Amino acid sequence: MDLASIMYLAVTFGLFVIFALIVGNTYKRKNKQKKEAPKYRMMDDD
Amino acid sequence: MGKPQYHTDIVKSFVNWSLVWGVVAVLVGVIVSFQMINPDLNYPPYFTFGRLRPIHTNAGIYGWGVGTIFAMFIYMVQRLCKTPLWSLGLARFQLWLFNATIIAAAVTLLLGYNTTLEYHEMEWPIDLMIVVLWVVFSINIIMTIIKRKEEQMYISLWYMMAALIGVAILFTVNALAVPVSAFKSYSIFAGTNSANVQWWFGHNAVAMALTAPPLAMFYYFLPKSTGVPIYSHRLSIIAFWSLIFMYLWTGAHHLLWTPIPDWIQTLAMAFSIMLIAPSWGSVINGYMSMKGQWHQMRDNYLVKFLILGITFYGLQTLQGPMQAIRTFSAFIHYTDWVPGHIHMGTMGWVSLVSVAGIYFLLPRIYGREVYSIPLANLHFWLVVIGQLIWSTSMWISGILQAGMWNAMNADGSLTYTFTETMVEMYPYWWIRAIGGVIYLIGILVFIYNVYMTVQKGKEPAPKLLEVEGRA
Amino acid sequence: MWEKKPILLMLMATAAILVGTTITMILPFVWVNTEADRIEGVTPYTPLEQEGRDIYMREGCNNCHTQTVRPLVAEVLRYGDYSKSGEFVYDRPFLWGSKRTGPDLARLGGKYPDAWHYQHMETPRSIFPKTNMPAYGWLSNNALKPDKVRRKMQVLGFPHSEAQIAELATKNEMDAIIAYMQKLGSDIPWRQTGRTEIVGELRNPFSGADQTTLAGWRPLYQSNCSACHGTNMEGGIGPELVGDYYDEETLFRIIYDGIAAGGMPAYANLGSERVWQLVNLIKYDQSTGD
Numbered sequence: 001m002d003l004a005s006i007m008y009l010a011v012t013f014g015l016f017v018i019f020a021l022i023v024g025n026t027y028k029r030k031n032k033q034k035k036e037a038p039k040y041r042m043m044d045d046d
Numbered sequence: 047m048g049k050p051q052y053h054t055d056i057v058k059s060f061v062n063w064s065l066v067w068g069v070v071a072v073l074v075g076v077i078v079s080f081q082m083i084n085p086d087l088n089y090p091p092y093f094t095f096g097r098l099r100p101i102h103t104n105a106g107i108y109g110w111g112v113g114t115i116f117a118m119f120i121y122m123v124q125r126l127c128k129t130p131l132w133s134l135g136l137a138r139f140q141l142w143l144f145n146a147t148i149i150a151a152a153v154t155l156l157l158g159y160n161t162t163l164e165y166h167e168m169e170w171p172i173d174l175m176i177v178v179l180w181v182v183f184s185i186n187i188i189m190t191i192i193k194r195k196e197e198q199m200y201i202s203l204w205y206m207m208a209a210l211i212g213v214a215i216l217f218t219v220n221a222l223a224v225p226v227s228a229f230k231s232y233s234i235f236a237g238t239n240s241a242n243v244q245w246w247f248g249h250n251a252v253a254m255a256l257t258a259p260p261l262a263m264f265y266y267f268l269p270k271s272t273g274v275p276i277y278s279h280r281l282s283i284i285a286f287w288s289l290i291f292m293y294l295w296t297g298a299h300h301l302l303w304t305p306i307p308d309w310i311q312t313l314a315m316a317f318s319i320m321l322i323a324p325s326w327g328s329v330i331n332g333y334m335s336m337k338g339q340w341h342q343m344r345d346n347y348l349v350k351f352l353i354l355g356i357t358f359y360g361l362q363t364l365q366g367p368m369q370a371i372r373t374f375s376a377f378i379h380y381t382d383w384v385p386g387h388i389h390m391g392t393m394g395w396v397s398l399v400s401v402a403g404i405y406f407l408l409p410r411i412y413g414r415e416v417y418s419i420p421l422a423n424l425h426f427w428l429v430v431i432g433q434l435i436w437s438t439s440m441w442i443s444g445i446l447q448a449g450m451w452n453a454m455n456a457d458g459s460l461t462y463t464f465t466e467t468m469v470e471m472y473p474y475w476w477i478r479a480i481g482g483v484i485y486l487i488g489i490l491v492f493i494y495n496v497y498m499t500v501q502k503g504k505e506p507a508p509k510l511l512e513v514e515g516r517a
Numbered sequence: 518m519w520e521k522k523p524i525l526l527m528l529m530a531t532a533a534i535l536v537g538t539t540i541t542m543i544l545p546f547v548w549v550n551t552e553a554d555r556i557e558g559v560t561p562y563t564p565l566e567q568e569g570r571d572i573y574m575r576e577g578c579n580n581c582h583t584q585t586v587r588p589l590v591a592e593v594l595r596y597g598d599y600s601k602s603g604e605f606v607y608d609r610p611f612l613w614g615s616k617r618t619g620p621d622l623a624r625l626g627g628k629y630p631d632a633w634h635y636q637h638m639e640t641p642r643s644i645f646p647k648t649n650m651p652a653y654g655w656l657s658n659n660a661l662k663p664d665k666v667r668r669k670m671q672v673l674g675f676p677h678s679e680a681q682i683a684e685l686a687t688k689n690e691m692d693a694i695i696a697y698m699q700k701l702g703s704d705i706p707w708r709q710t711g712r713t714e715i716v717g718e719l720r721n722p723f724s725g726a727d728q729t730t731l732a733g734w735r736p737l738y739q740s741n742c743s744a745c746h747g748t749n750m751e752g753g754i755g756p757e758l759v760g761d762y763y764d765e766e767t768l769f770r771i772i773y774d775g776i777a778a779g780g781m782p783a784y785a786n787l788g789s790e791r792v793w794q795l796v797n798l799i800k801y802d803q804s805t806g807d
Binding site (some may be wrong): 023036040 | 126196198200201266269270275276278279280284287288309415448
Binding site (some may be wrong): 219296 | 520521523527530531533534535536540541542545546548549571577578580581583585587589590591594595599604605607610611612613614617618619620621641642645646647649650651655667668672673717723740741774776788789790791
């Protein structure tokens, strides 16, 4: 494998890790109520 | 606490003017579709296909598309922030400048002042007007958000802010040019660089002007129309950030097999495939919000527009990545297939969601019920059928065209001359033009319905009046 | 957190937007249009050619014509050598286009003689009977404005002489756009380097074909040759075709290779079988002129 391929893989993997962290953090079970609250707030009379 | 006094007159004006430019865009589109069938319909120097086609695209994007964005953002931002628009004066100036810009763009394009950069054909003085317009608009929206009374910013506001920033960056960079005279300039970018910058702009203008804003509308109008909240706030977080991160890598899928560096093409291809995920994040969020509510597809015409709209978005974001694959691009790029794709996005996705928004607004800004639901349904079927005829005919002709361009004899020679392949397109161009006419009739039904609502609509149910403060 | 702080959200969004932008839009400037891209022989446009290019842009020709040949078999056969980055360094902006309602023009330069272009622009259907190309004969009525062109050349920094500027006063917009089209893609000698060599002895595979067979090949003549050599081979832009003038082998080579100096395009992409059919038609069909 040449340098370009290794870089390519590294960047791909790095992006995936960041993505997994965001998903993990967003979907943390204990946050469910809090995280989903805004969708009800916008339904208020405006 | 009393209701804030929302500004609705300015929303009315933007809705009305965006409809005017929308009709112009579709009408010019129908005209150029007939010019492609019969070259004698070109009346030089002003009314030729080459000069009218940029007017069609730019009236569609900047007149109808951006005009609707102005109307909807100004409406939504006040409701979501529970506060009146930051500056009504600025918004009135914006309305004036908006129409001046669109008229100036149409006149200069007709005169042949054309940079040839697609969706950015206007020459530098018009570019300056557009920049001022966007800055004025952005300041007003952002200041309203900063002064908001509701701490939490709803999903729609994220997409709105991303669109404000994205369009500003994209448009300004692609506009960089050295003026020679009042209406002629040369881009500071040359050749391959110019191509790469243009399609970074071109593709992401679709992201920031024709994807993020309709998504902002969709996330707002769907729950408001069905009365049921969006399925998942968390899914929308993931979809939003992935979408605005990934889009910017994909411009070069418009340039596959051209002389731009290979690695840019490969990245564009990979990210285009990945974009399916965030796009479908929103589609799934829309569909799941309908759980237990599917009967509304029958009972509530607004839902019909919105759900068909998001369905076309879903199809669009599957077809797009497919086209971004090198082998597939080699076959269909430069053929009629591509306009078929684009028009599913503009006529299907963007316009269906925008008109749903307008139908939703009418009772709330005019204080009158929509004049006729049967007419709204007629409008729906005309535009959906018109668009399907339009796009399907172009997909078929695109494949036929590509097949003929690539056909080779046993001795390695080409089977068809270029003209022989063009002649085969005429029947499909007729079908396309008919699809366009049906679509235009649909728009006219819509405008009649809007006009009659304003003139003769019934007083709304008391609840609505109570809900809406009127400025 | 960011859902409650608009400035933070906008900063994060800007950052997200700038990653892909930096890598795929800004970074390429390091490699593109640099010395590594340079091609010997690629020259800036002359004042007449540049003005022609501006007319091409003004009329929106890019809406129907592309200017980039992809490295794909059928495409190289149809249009010529695939496009190279270094060929476009003087194009501000690029004119690669995105739709081929008409054919690609990247390799148009030198394909046809000027006379062909004048006739085609004036009445496209006289050459391609069913084309949807609009007529542009009206360009001949518009004079060029030398002072404006001088200013353009100065802004672009392209070399130009006062003689070239002065000459513009005698030209019209049609002359300019045709001069531009004749330059397209001809800065590199691809016609010479890409030419197919015919090796071995040439033998007419259709020797002695009867008149009915010959008649069956007339459509081939009509779609490829008649625009220049006349419906009945009586001549036009190109000369009258007289059957006895050349022997079979010479005629074959002329059609197959073209005569660059004489404005005769090469028809190698028809394949040798069809070129032989044309040779037989021109030499032995008795229904035509000679």
